[in-house]
Amino acid sequence: MQQAQHKFSIKTSGRGFTEFTGIVRGFLTRHPCQTGLMTIFCRHTSASLLIQENADPSVRRDLETYFERIAPESPIYEHATEGPDDMPAHIRTALTQTHLSIPVMDGELALGTWQGIYLFEHRRAPHTRELILHLIGE
Amino acid sequence: MQQAQHKFSIKTSGRGFTEFTGIVRGFLTRHPCQTGLMTIFCRHTSASLLIQENADPSVRRDLETYFERIAPESPIYEHATEGPDDMPAHIRTALTQTHLSIPVMDGELALGTWQGIYLFEHRRAPHTRELILHLIGE
Amino acid sequence: MQQAQHKFSIKTSGRGFTEFTGIVRGFLTRHPCQTGLMTIFCRHTSASLLIQENADPSVRRDLETYFERIAPESPIYEHATEGPDDMPAHIRTALTQTHLSIPVMDGELALGTWQGIYLFEHRRAPHTRELILHLIGE
Numbered sequence: 001m002q003q004a005q006h007k008f009s010i011k012t013s014g015r016g017f018t019e020f021t022g023i024v025r026g027f028l029t030r031h032p033c034q035t036g037l038m039t040i041f042c043r044h045t046s047a048s049l050l051i052q053e054n055a056d057p058s059v060r061r062d063l064e065t066y067f068e069r070i071a072p073e074s075p076i077y078e079h080a081t082e083g084p085d086d087m088p089a090h091i092r093t094a095l096t097q098t099h100l101s102i103p104v105m106d107g108e109l110a111l112g113t114w115q116g117i118y119l120f121e122h123r124r125a126p127h128t129r130e131l132i133l134h135l136i137g138e
Numbered sequence: 139m140q141q142a143q144h145k146f147s148i149k150t151s152g153r154g155f156t157e158f159t160g161i162v163r164g165f166l167t168r169h170p171c172q173t174g175l176m177t178i179f180c181r182h183t184s185a186s187l188l189i190q191e192n193a194d195p196s197v198r199r200d201l202e203t204y205f206e207r208i209a210p211e212s213p214i215y216e217h218a219t220e221g222p223d224d225m226p227a228h229i230r231t232a233l234t235q236t237h238l239s240i241p242v243m244d245g246e247l248a249l250g251t252w253q254g255i256y257l258f259e260h261r262r263a264p265h266t267r268e269l270i271l272h273l274i275g276e
Numbered sequence: 277m278q279q280a281q282h283k284f285s286i287k288t289s290g291r292g293f294t295e296f297t298g299i300v301r302g303f304l305t306r307h308p309c310q311t312g313l314m315t316i317f318c319r320h321t322s323a324s325l326l327i328q329e330n331a332d333p334s335v336r337r338d339l340e341t342y343f344e345r346i347a348p349e350s351p352i353y354e355h356a357t358e359g360p361d362d363m364p365a366h367i368r369t370a371l372t373q374t375h376l377s378i379p380v381m382d383g384e385l386a387l388g389t390w391q392g393i394y395l396f397e398h399r400r401a402p403h404t405r406e407l408i409l410h411l412i413g414e
Binding site for chain 3: 139173174175188189190191194196197199200201203204208233234235238239240241243248249250251252253274275276
């Protein structure tokens with residue numbers, strides 16, 4: 001049984017989705033294992049992770065619109081230290097994922113045909129987001 | 139330390155919950171381990187996973203009604219390739235889980251007394267959903 | 277490769293957040309490992325887990341207000357066996373996390389600077405909540 005880890009950054013260009021399935025697959029190529037568990041961790045509370053459809057980009061546009069609707073910018077929040085998009089970013093993070101775990105099967109990530117791995121930036125401005133990959137298996 | 143994996147399908151009958159705690163327990167019985175970690179992964183973006191109360195079925199009926207209310211079918215979505223229930227299914231998946239990890243303790247899944255493991259189908263029509271179990275432990 | 281596990285309880289004082297990052301760090305101190313994966317599991321369906329900002333407490337107050345707003349107490353629920361806060365508690369659990377996995381890197385939990393680990397109590401009355409820590413690594 002072996003482990004591998006990788007810390008890396010993704011630069012976002014403000015609110016929205018950045019796919020990084022290729023980064024996770026590339027890490028697995030450099031640390032090959034037949035059977036294992038891949039965990040992805042996001043070191044932030046105003047950006048999060050989602051596995052979503054990677055075929056039609058309109059899915060991501062509708063998801064962005066949806067989160068704008070259920071967690072809008074608003075003067076009702078007490079916490080607005082970094083601006084009106086601060087608290088909605090924390091809420092959207094709470095409603096999605098800070099970590100994902102995906103089995104490795106027959107040497108491949110066991111994602112479904114249409115599943116892609118996304119970083120979901122919730123702040124308006126571009127940010128650099130730190131992620132960690134952890135792999136255990138053999 | 140050892141690993142075991144299992145890919146299987148669940149046929150759903152349209153929107154709603156299908157409990158499969160028994161399948162996960164059966165897998166653990168066939169691959170006994172005293173201490174470990176069980177991960178469940180759903181290979182879809184329009185069906186998801188939840189751990190919820192397995193005693194009173196009214197909890198699941200209320201949950202279904204709730205998700206109908208916060209992620210309704212609506213003409214506002216751009217993405218409707220597979221019908222009006224297509225985009226609400228992606229949203230409900232984003233708000234719940236694509237994977238679950240449950241410790242194995244003293245040879246048993248460490249679920250609480252009232253916790254059951256559910257597949258949450260978000261499409262109106264029956265579907266066949268692929269799931270993967272991954273166990274690591276000894 | 278080694279594993280360690282720990283079952284413990286947290287007493288909550290009703291709705292709201294209880295940080296327990298220190299308990300997870302203390303467990304890692306007692307079971308040191310350089311590289312690994314820490315999983316936290318909540319054995320309940322009316323309390324849940326969140327990684328959120330641990331600096332400004334107004335973030336948690338706004339999160340509590342937000343969940344009151346999107347999952348309010350209401351006479352519309354069929355399930356109210358334990359009172360009007362019963363079903364909202366199941367909904368808030370479904371929208372957040374029952375388990376968290378955090379990589380261990382260089383002997384430390386790989387949390388970001390502002391990330392804390394919280395138990396999110398959804399019932400009005402104080403409860404005793406059982407949690408399980410599982411660590412695998414070396």
